Amino acid sequence: MQAVWRATKQGYFDVLEKYQLILQAGKKETFDRGANPYQNAALLIQLRNYVVHFKPEGVDSNDSLTITKRLDGRFRPNAARKSPRGSWSDHDIFGAGCAEWCWRSARSLTDEFARRLALTLDYQNPRPKDPLPV
Known part of the structure; x- marks a missing residue:
């Protein structure tokens, strides 16, 4: 992975491809892209x-x-959205x-990634709660 990092100028390429490369390097089954x-x-x-690089309407409505x-x-x-019910709205992406x-x-991707590499991630094995001070 160090060689990949250097070859890609500090890893500047698709994040999902990084997951695939790690799986390949570990000789594990890669994700089915479909x-x-x-x-x-x-x-x-x-x-x-879409949210971070928002373009106002009319600039590229295809996005x-x-x-x-x-x-x-x-x-x-x-x-809490203001658009008529039954039609999807950009406001829906800001809801629960x-x-x-x-x-x-x-989490689903990360869990499966960890499973394929036989890893237990910190969040998968939570620490027991600290006892309350007496």
């Missing part, structure tokens, strides 16, 4: 880029249309339903 958890993780990254179609039905709508889908998608 199935979950890979697909949800890829969509999560696309959603993150909004693409992300809207791919996210439709994956999580419950934002109860989307937040829950995001962390579940990220």
